[in-house]
Amino acid sequence: MSRRLFFAFALVAAALSPAARSADLTPLETRWLQGVAPVVMHARQVLALPLDVVVQPQDTPGAAPLALGFVDGRCKLVLSLRGNPEGQRQLDAVEPALLVASLELMAAHELGHCRRYLDGAWFRMPAGFKAGTAPAGLAPDLRQAWLDMRSTRREEGYGDLVGLAWTREHHPALYTRVHAWLAKERAAELIPGSHHDTLDWLVLASAPESLHGRTIFEAADRLWQHGLKD
Template sequence: MLKRAFLPLLLLTSAYAASAELTEMETRWLQAGSSVLAYAKQELKLPIDITVQPQARANDVPLALGYQDGRCKLVLSMRGNPSAEDILADVPSAQRPLMIEAMVAHEIGHCWRYTQGVWHAVPAGFEQAPQSEQAEALRDTRREEAYADLVALAWIQQRHPEQYTNVAAWMRHVREPSPAAGSHSTVAWLQLAPTGAAFASAGSVFDQANTVWRKGLMQEP
């Protein structure tokens, strides 16, 4: 559950880019993810609030999503966070907005799972061996991260197919340093989508991601 010590921002107003409340970095990230947020808010009617941490805490990631009081909370933790853009360090400047867009799509994937009431749920009939409470929590988190990664890739394939290879390679690079059993070790799923052809099925980006995600469940580490 998210803490309430957030500075609330208006969602997708025309003035947000020029708002004195926003830093230059926050403005760039919101602009890069604006098409994803518009889709989520206007077409899907997802209950999303954008919040900004007045001061990032130790180990905060720049962009995260939580769920509180029936609403998704897209949280920017960039103020006082010297490593906020480290994830983009190896990305050419011209491509950084695209990677940020993919990260926002990833978080919308989380929001979709929350709002559909399937958070930490698996498909009906899927069998899984019982594990310790800690191991199950790790596994459940990894599965959700994998689903969100696939939503991001499905989004890129739909909106920027010519850039799919670059984004997919970057995502694999980001995920590879994690330990094999880590909560963000989603490479087993990412390897199932080396090209955009993995998302050739009909349906929304969530449906397309789900098709690949189910395959990954059968061979997860």
């Protein structure tokens, strides 16, 4: 472990919830924590985000291995790996040379959600944009579900762009390969227009120079809004 990664991992360990600190971490949990550590360090020390790390101590089959919660004004980076084969599957699906950059992209994606929550902008369109209306003929409950799905899709698109902006800044030599990996993941079993259909934004971000800004959030926001126009 490099000196920088050691200190980043130490910071993540300090940010763990008390329950997680008192429990023995599994090798899989340790690997994921090592993977997200540089992003957590950047979020807390450079971006000054109120970010905590939570490792679920119970079995969580079917949960996303890495997700974001928002409680009492603080973002919670939540790892759900026990009793959850998806955590190992995601690691196995990435070629070894891209694993570090891919784990960091996933963590940076969640920082995008954190930023939107903190800004009070979650599910909101930026000024000058309209969310559109549900297709005619849908029952009221299905209409709301459709609108929620479209809102989630927009937030996932923003998160993916934040992740790619991180890759451009921290792993520029791997950008093209990491972008291809992410596009492949998003295209797998794709239902067009569904929650994780972010391909329209990924096309816009094909070239690393498309993402530029003072922060990863600023870099993502410009391209994200461009995608909203289509």
